[in-house]
Amino acid sequence: MFENKDNSATSIESLGEFGLIDHLTKNFKIKQKSTVKGIGDDAAVLACDSKNEIVVTTDLLLEGVHFDLSYMPLKHLGYKAVVVNLSDVFAMNAEPSQITVSIAVSNRFPVEALEELYAGIATAATMYNVDVIGGDTTSSTRGLLISITALGTVAKGEAIYRSGAKENDLLVVSGDLGAAYMGLQILEREKEVFKVNPNSQPDLEPYSYLIERQLKPEARKDIPGLLRELGVKPTAMIDISDGLSSEILHICKSSKVGCNLYEDKIPLDPQVISTCEEFKLDSTTIALSGGEDYELLFTVKTEDFPKIKANPHLSIIGHITDENEGVHLISRAGAKIPLIARGWNALSSEE
Amino acid sequence: MFENKDNSATSIESLGEFGLIDHLTKNFKIKQKSTVKGIGDDAAVLACDSKNEIVVTTDLLLEGVHFDLSYMPLKHLGYKAVVVNLSDVFAMNAEPSQITVSIAVSNRFPVEALEELYAGIATAATMYNVDVIGGDTTSSTRGLLISITALGTVAKGEAIYRSGAKENDLLVVSGDLGAAYMGLQILEREKEVFKVNPNSQPDLEPYSYLIERQLKPEARKDIPGLLRELGVKPTAMIDISDGLSSEILHICKSSKVGCNLYEDKIPLDPQVISTCEEFKLDSTTIALSGGEDYELLFTVKTEDFPKIKANPHLSIIGHITDENEGVHLISRAGAKIPLIARGWNALSSEE
Structure with a gap:
């Protein structure tokens, strides 16, 4: 039936x-x-x-x-x-x-x-x-x-929704992106090695941050408090579980806005960069679609820029545009590439 | 591992x-x-x-x-x-x-x-x-x-817990018991018949109540309101999902009391009685251990007896005793049988 x-x-x-x-x-x-x-x-x-x-x-x-x-x-x-x-x-x-x-x-x-x-x-x-x-x-x-x-x-009234982003707002993310997904790649590789040789002693030290982000992620409980200390109330907020790309699209759809995301502003840990090179993967793609980062992505008014800019926990990675302008990644070379939602599952099924 | x-x-x-x-x-x-x-x-x-x-x-x-x-x-x-x-x-x-x-x-x-x-x-x-x-x-x-x-x-303060039953309280149940479990027996039997002869046209009319209780149970949203109208506040309450026996034991354990349950007071629908005979099952055992009745089981003070006794939705099935007296079923013949928790799964695995 x-x-x-x-x-x-x-x-x-x-x-x-x-x-x-x-x-x-x-x-x-x-x-x-x-x-x-x-x-x-x-x-x-x-x-x-x-x-x-x-x-x-x-x-x-x-x-x-x-x-x-x-x-x-x-x-x-x-x-x-x-x-x-x-x-x-x-x-x-x-x-x-x-x-x-x-x-x-x-x-x-x-x-x-x-x-x-x-x-x-x-x-x-x-x-x-x-x-x-x-x-x-x-x-x-x-x-x-x-x-x-x-x-x-x-x-009451202090909940922050996905729907509050306005044109010209800045797009901000906490921490760095892509590490949990690369940690998963390392663990999957070691699993295959173990199947062939159960006595192998892998050196996982160069990947320690990646593995920790995959196996023991933390939620950013510090960020709402930090923002209150800084006197900043985000206009929209979401957590990054499915990948930066998908979450930006959620905010843009709910807020009825567009967005320009700057590739060179995406925060990456050195271990993500080196391991992406080792795996011949594009680190931007991983940050966009890897998922499981559990960082917070939010938008703030432009006048909050001075309060945000020098903070080591926060990266300004783009800005909100009119809905008609669409949602784009501005590449290092200056190309304007439409962002597509690709969850974690979609990405792994391509491999 | x-x-x-x-x-x-x-x-x-x-x-x-x-x-x-x-x-x-x-x-x-x-x-x-x-x-x-x-x-x-x-x-x-x-x-x-x-x-x-x-x-x-x-x-x-x-x-x-x-x-x-x-x-x-x-x-x-x-x-x-x-x-x-x-x-x-x-x-x-x-x-x-x-x-x-x-x-x-x-x-x-x-x-x-x-x-x-x-x-x-x-x-x-x-x-x-x-x-x-x-x-x-x-x-x-x-x-x-x-x-x-x-x-x-x-x-505030009106929530009713499992832990409030006191010695001499009356044990009351809404509706009737065992029908959902017997409905499951009918459906399991028809499934086996269907496997042998997919063209058989079963007459399920004699089991209509049982099947409805299994496939489309209702929660007793009327009972809390009814009790308020009657001016009765139960001292303890629980819903019957795993069978009467198991729920009585939950109340007794949480309230640190014992209980006498009277076999002849357990409410049974005529379809439960006739179908138990057909299946050669003991209807009391089914009511005690069948489960999925989603009736409410509760205790009330003895002075509430006049408000409860004639209500067609409610049956007084026993009374609360001192913890040291234990939890017993008083059979029709007057025998005192200790109640044992037997959930739905335990029962079906015995067949």
Whole structure:
């Protein structure tokens, strides 16, 4: 009945992840007074009291799709599963407060393995000061699955949406990009080497930053506070989970604006540059499409330029234009190249 | 690394679902002021403002574990997935307001199948007046998975926990029990018949109530309002998802009390009784261990007896005792049988 044998049936791939979400959710109407913002941002926003709003965000992580346990220790996986959700909370300018953690797990995992997973979850909860308040635990027919929902609070009216960018705003990103994706390439390569020679002793020191960014990413909890200290309130904000390109397009679509992104301004760690050379990959492509950086991308008014420009945590990488100008990468050679959304999965399937 | 080959490793089965949850979450500490109640009830409770609290609950549903698409239409599945979460909200005496819906789905599903699923979700959202405010959509290597988180509100101090039952309280259940499990037996039998003879035309009319309870359950949104109208505030409450026996034990454990449950008081629909006879199953066992009834089980003070006794929606099935007396079923013949928790999965694996 549900098999995709019918030629008239539409494949999921033909819509893509974002197209599918839009298609399935377009008819949902908001009726509750307490729903300030529903589907369409890093998190939903709910009214709470006269002072605060609550943000809610949720993520699914599946073995074989989002992680590979042959090089991802379970403790790190638990930590990362929490962090990727909290990153969405920070992207709303909110402070995370609680999470629920649901897992589905097959009998192949002993209790000791789940203890490792929960130790990672507990470490992240302590580090980011959130309470684990519930969840669901069930058996799966195959593999491990983690579903986390995070809640946070933000002062009323202080939530930052994807939709607030205005023409002439500056485009700013925290940290550097592409390292988590290159860390994954290193781990995949070592996995292949290990298959051939289980006694090989790889020297991973030259890739330490890349591997840490892949296996133990952190959410930028420091950035909302830093921006408040600097007296800067972003006009739009999003976290970088699918790659810079895709996130810029989300902001531009929600804000109904265009953007010029400058290739020479994209922040790259030296290990990303050297490892891209080693793998014969273009580092700009990796930063644009690699994903899993969990940095914050935001727009600020031009008058905030002096407050931002010298900050070592922040890079100004472009500016917002009129919607009709489109969304472009301005290459080092000065060429104007249209940006295309390419998630992490799209990129890896090309290899 | 994670394979369960090590003889010293502890299998998940040896702890059981509830034991596993207790074991994995026992070290989680509550640190946020806004966390009123964390793990251990139908939903977590968060402080909101001076008037209201927020409840949060989450459930995972996996193909091959919780549902079988060979007889579960996707539209019904979407509806049921929402209902089972809202049932937990009502069990806290709260009013549901928002849900997030995450799905993982393999390529075998065409977009049209997901449209059916989301049509069921949308129907339930309309019926129960909740907003769908977010979620996550990802590919799976196999099958369909649905993770829903529900939020609701309850007046401050009005949330009802599992832990409030006191000695001499009456044990009350809404509706009737065992029908959803017997509906599953009918559907499983028809599936086997269909395999042998795809042209058979089964007469399912005698089982219509059972099948509806399995395929299109409803959460008892009427009960919290009914109790308010009757002027009754339960001392403890829980919803029946795993079977009456298991839920009574949850209340007794949380409240540190014992209980006598009277076999002759357990409400059964005539279709449950006749179909149990047909299947040579004991109807009391089915009510105790069948699960998926989504009725509400609660305790009330003895002085509320006159307000409850004649209500057609409610059955008084037992009373709370001192913890040292234990938890027992008093059989029709007057025998006192200790109640054991047996979830839905445990029951089906015995067949």
